[in-house]
Amino acid sequence: MKKQFYSLLGISLLSATWSFGQQQERVLDKSNMREGEHVEYCTTHKKMNELRSNPQFAKEYAKEQQAFENLMLAKKGENGSTKAIVYTIPVVFHILHNGGNENISKDQILSALDILNRDYAMLNADTISIQAPFQSLKSKVDIQFVLATKAPNGACFSGITRTQNALTNDGSSGSAQINAIVAGNDVFNGQWPGNKYLNIYVCKEIGGAAGYTMLPSSFTATSMQNGIFILDTYTGAIGTSNVGSSRALTHEVGHWLNLDHVWGGNNNPGSAGCGGSDNVQDTPATQGSTVCNLTANTCSTDNAYWGFDQIDNVENYMDYSYCSKMFTIGQVNRMRTALTVSNTGRANVISAANLTAVGASTPLTLCTAKFSTPRTVICAGESITFTDESYNVATGWTWTFTGGSPASSTTQNPTITYNTPGTYAVQLQATDGTNNNTANIPSYITVLPAGGNIPFYESFEASMNLTSPNWFVYNSGGATAWAVTNTAAKTGTNSAKLDNFSQTNGQIDELISGPIDLSSITSGTGVTLSFRYAYRKKISSNTDLLKVFLTKDCGEVWDVRKTLTAATMSGTSTATSAWTPTAADWVTVHMTNVTSVYWNDNFRCKFQVTNGGGNNVYIDDINIYSGGPSENPVTAGLADLGTVANINLFPNPADNEVQISFSSQIANEINFYVTDLSGKRIQQYQINATEGNNLVYIATENLSAGTYLIQMVDGTSQRTLTFVKK
Numbered sequence: 001m002k003k004q005f006y007s008l009l010g011i012s013l014l015s016a017t018w019s020f021g022q023q024q025e026r027v028l029d030k031s032n033m034r035e036g037e038h039v040e041y042c043t044t045h046k047k048m049n050e051l052r053s054n055p056q057f058a059k060e061y062a063k064e065q066q067a068f069e070n071l072m073l074a075k076k077g078e079n080g081s082t083k084a085i086v087y088t089i090p091v092v093f094h095i096l097h098n099g100g101n102e103n104i105s106k107d108q109i110l111s112a113l114d115i116l117n118r119d120y121a122m123l124n125a126d127t128i129s130i131q132a133p134f135q136s137l138k139s140k141v142d143i144q145f146v147l148a149t150k151a152p153n154g155a156c157f158s159g160i161t162r163t164q165n166a167l168t169n170d171g172s173s174g175s176a177q178i179n180a181i182v183a184g185n186d187v188f189n190g191q192w193p194g195n196k197y198l199n200i201y202v203c204k205e206i207g208g209a210a211g212y213t214m215l216p217s218s219f220t221a222t223s224m225q226n227g228i229f230i231l232d233t234y235t236g237a238i239g240t241s242n243v244g245s246s247r248a249l250t251h252e253v254g255h256w257l258n259l260d261h262v263w264g265g266n267n268n269p270g271s272a273g274c275g276g277s278d279n280v281q282d283t284p285a286t287q288g289s290t291v292c293n294l295t296a297n298t299c300s301t302d303n304a305y306w307g308f309d310q311i312d313n314v315e316n317y318m319d320y321s322y323c324s325k326m327f328t329i330g331q332v333n334r335m336r337t338a339l340t341v342s343n344t345g346r347a348n349v350i351s352a353a354n355l356t357a358v359g360a361s362t363p364l365t366l367c368t369a370k371f372s373t374p375r376t377v378i379c380a381g382e383s384i385t386f387t388d389e390s391y392n393v394a395t396g397w398t399w400t401f402t403g404g405s406p407a408s409s410t411t412q413n414p415t416i417t418y419n420t421p422g423t424y425a426v427q428l429q430a431t432d433g434t435n436n437n438t439a440n441i442p443s444y445i446t447v448l449p450a451g452g453n454i455p456f457y458e459s460f461e462a463s464m465n466l467t468s469p470n471w472f473v474y475n476s477g478g479a480t481a482w483a484v485t486n487t488a489a490k491t492g493t494n495s496a497k498l499d500n501f502s503q504t505n506g507q508i509d510e511l512i513s514g515p516i517d518l519s520s521i522t523s524g525t526g527v528t529l530s531f532r533y534a535y536r537k538k539i540s541s542n543t544d545l546l547k548v549f550l551t552k553d554c555g556e557v558w559d560v561r562k563t564l565t566a567a568t569m570s571g572t573s574t575a576t577s578a579w580t581p582t583a584a585d586w587v588t589v590h591m592t593n594v595t596s597v598y599w600n601d602n603f604r605c606k607f608q609v610t611n612g613g614g615n616n617v618y619i620d621d622i623n624i625y626s627g628g629p630s631e632n633p634v635t636a637g638l639a640d641l642g643t644v645a646n647i648n649l650f651p652n653p654a655d656n657e658v659q660i661s662f663s664s665q666i667a668n669e670i671n672f673y674v675t676d677l678s679g680k681r682i683q684q685y686q687i688n689a690t691e692g693n694n695l696v697y698i699a700t701e702n703l704s705a706g707t708y709l710i711q712m713v714d715g716t717s718q719r720t721l722t723f724v725k726k
Contacts, residue, residue: 028208032268034290034320039231041248041290041320043209044255045265057219064217064343068258069279072337087339087350090148090360092197094161094181095232096168098508099476101240102204102232106389109160109202111236112249116145119250119317126325130315131294137282138326141335145253148197149359149367149392151188156359156367158391161185164476166506166611171206171229178224194226195345196354198256200249201229210234210245211252215265216338221345228252247324250317254327257335257346262318263288269320274299278318282330284310292323364393366432369439377446377472379515379554379602383417384445386426390437394430401426403447421449421469448554451515451601454527455625455634458513459722460484460494461707462677466511474510479503482511488618490532490586491633492707492724493653495620500544501578503611512606515554516624521599525626529591529605534581534618535569542566543612550594554602561593566614579615586620590629633720635675635709641719643668644689644712653724656701660710660721664689672698673711682708700725 032040052058091113097103118124122140130138147159165180181201183189192199206212211230220226232240234248262283263269264276269288285299289312296312314321316328327335339346348354355361370389378384388397399409403424404416418424424447427440448469458470464484466473475481480499489495498509521527533546546569548562569587605624609617625634647662660672667690674683682703687696698710703725712719 029268031271034322039210040208041210042251043207043212044252045261045267047212048215049266060219061217068341072334075333075337086142086144087336088355088360089143089145089198089349090355090358091145092148092159092161092192092199094163094185094199094201096163096165096177096181096201096203098166098168098506099164099474100204102168103162104202104232104235104239106160108236108239108241111238113145113147115237115246116249116253119247124325130326133310134313134315134326137328139329139332141327141332146360149364150357152190152192153188155188157187161187166476166504168204169506171203174225174229177201177203192224193222194220194224195222195348196358198349199224199227201227202232202235203229204232206231211248213252213256215255216258216341216344216346218343221343226345228256244322247317254318254335258338259318259331259334261288262286262313262316280328280330280334282328283313283316286312289314289319289321292321366390366394366430366435366437367392369428369430369437371428371439375555376444377448377555378418379448380421380450381419382554383415385413385415388412388428388430390430393432395433396431398429399427418445418447421447448515451517451603453517453520455623456516457633457635457677458622459491459620459677459707460496461492466496469514471514472512474512476508479507481509488534488580490620491722495618498609498617500609500611500617501615505611505613507611508608510606510608511619513604515601516603517601518599518603519601521626523596526592527594527624527626528629529594530588530623530629531619532586532588532621533569534585536573536575536579536615537566537570538576538613538615539574540572542614544614545610545612546617547608548591549606549608550598551604552598552600552602555604558606562589562591566612575615581618588631592629633722635711635720641712641714641717644719647719647721649721649723653726654700655726656699658698658700658723660696660698661693663693664691667691668714671713672696673713674698675709675711677707677709
């Protein structure tokens with residue numbers, strides 16, 4: 001595109017205070033989106049306009065860009081297709097996640113790195129299909145990207161950091177996301193200077209964009225703000241991403257190296273007419289494309305470089321088309337020149353001294369043995385694959401698996417079967433032939449025992465702890481997690497409580513059951529999962545979610561089977577201070593969609609809350625049983641005792657005895673079994689009920705404090721009551 005110099009015309013004086021990436025909540029700009037996508041493909045030009053609202057930045061940036069254009073004129077004789085130096089850029093991928101799929105795998109990260117290296121070396125096979133007018137202009141950049149292996153404090157690391165924080169879901173402030181990474185990453189809690197590393201921040205949400213960065217300037221040269229933000233779904237070509245979105249990082253690195261979009265730097269595609277400029281002569285004038293239209297000619301005007309009307313270079317990486325596959329010679333010269341400018345930090349990034357300091361120029365050696373698994377809790381009889389993550393290189397592996405079969409392995413990524421319930425250690429000794437390192441985790445794999453039979457009933461009265469193997473909690477943000485409370489309950493005195501009032505927006509917390517055996521269910525009876533919840537919003541706009549997940553394979557795959565929104569759970573009711581429910585606040589949910597796919601002995605369920613700003617969440621009386629919904633807890637596999645009515649148990653809570661009054665339709669022999677919550681029988685009484693009203697006294701003076709069940713059984717049917725002993 002024809003060359004123009006940067007102008008300060010049109011810059012407005014907004015404020016002398018600058019906050020990187022700070023933006024108001026906004027509606028997505030559809031004119032800045034590729035066709036069929038639901039995010040703005042790139043907002044680098046918008047971020048630069050935000051920066052220009054700072055007068056100090058605008059003034060300095062204009063001077064720097066003028067100096068850069070003068071440098072480009074002085075270097076105009078360089079041939080973009082042959083270079084004497086291959087520049088090396090050390091990269092760090094900072095993964096900001098909240099325990100979800102955005103916590104992408106190492107393989108997906110390496111896929112992204114491979115694509116960068118492929119595209120910048122012009123090794124992508126699709127260059128053969130570049131349109132004829134641009135075949136002679138395609139050019140390799142001769143820049144290679146390598147993972148840094150030394151953190152700012154000199155510690156060896158893998159080139160990847162991981163930070164768990166709910167801010168991955170909130171990209172309204174890039175500064176806030178960077179601060180979360182600085183404070184909470186798993187490698188080094190401090191600054192990762194932008195003039196030493198190309199920092200790439202992978203998040204679930206970055207303010208409505210797929211990616212963005214900053215063009216080179218002295219204003220951001222040394223800070224972590226001098227980096228690239230990108231969605232996990234646009235990182236690499238595998239995992240949460242795909243081939244169609246895999247070149248977004250190629251595009252953003254182009255910006256980081258001082259390339260504008262092919263239509264110019266200040267507007268969305270199609271919005272600037274033909275008057276914009278990317279300051280590169282061999283890219284034809286264009287309005288930009290959001291689809292792959294190889295015949296597009298949006299600016300049918302001659303220019304000095306081409307001398308004739310030229311179609312758009314829609315296959316350029318700096319367009320929005322889905323067929324990008326090339327840089328031009330002019331763009332390559334511009335990017336390589338950007339790496340020689342010292343005041344923007346780029347020159348230091350590629351300097352020999354810096355490459356040594358960040359571990360990007362020396363041969364890789366082993367410094368840390370490390371491994372991972374997709375999950376650490378499995379059921380007896382299951383197999384699990386261990387992945388070697390030792391860095392920065394390992395050539396030999398010696399594994400020891402206590403309780404596993406086989407008990408040892410020399411394979412890099414072995415698959416091990418665990419048959420016996422328990423908690424087991426795993427050890428990996430890794431070597432690169434010279435250096436050796438050991439990773440030993442004493443209680444790494446938990447193998448759950450066989451699931452209990454249904455009916456399953458949990459009212460949280462038996463213990464004040466949620467512990468394996470019956471329950472597990474997942475807490476994504478390090479704040480308060482699910483816990484048993486005795487301050488509120490639907491039945492008895494206890495329930496499970498999530499202090500959602502104190503959580504960060506977007507934080508995820510889960511209450512996960514152990515195995516439950518549903519293999520006895522038949523198609524004639526079906527199964528019901530019932531539970532009771534209590535919840536309030538703080539304000540009417542809260543967006544909390546309560547989801548119920550089920551798994552048929554002990555947790556390898558979880559399926560959402562119920563979703564309750566804040567509006568559904570709370571209606572118009574709100575509570576602005578930390579909330580505790582009353583008896584009237586509890587709501588019962590009956591789930592009848594526990595389909596036959598789950599009817600095996602590895603069934604589990606979990607209750608997941610995603611914070612949307614609301615108040616506390618409580619759950620009680622989780623009940624899984626054969627048959628249709630029941631308002632009373634089902635704790636035995638007998639039919640309902642339908643010959644009695646008007647049942648009343650009192651007092652409740654009880655001291656020395658409880659009384660049960662009921663009316664019977666017939667004279668009948670009824671057994672009364674007092675059991676604990678696991679179903680263990682503690683006391684037994686037998687009466688001959690008469691037709692009409694009956695009253696039964698049951699002694700409780702020898703029972704410990706807690707919650708108990710009374711089963712009324714006539715041999716073929718039953719009714720279950722619940723009471724609390726003080």
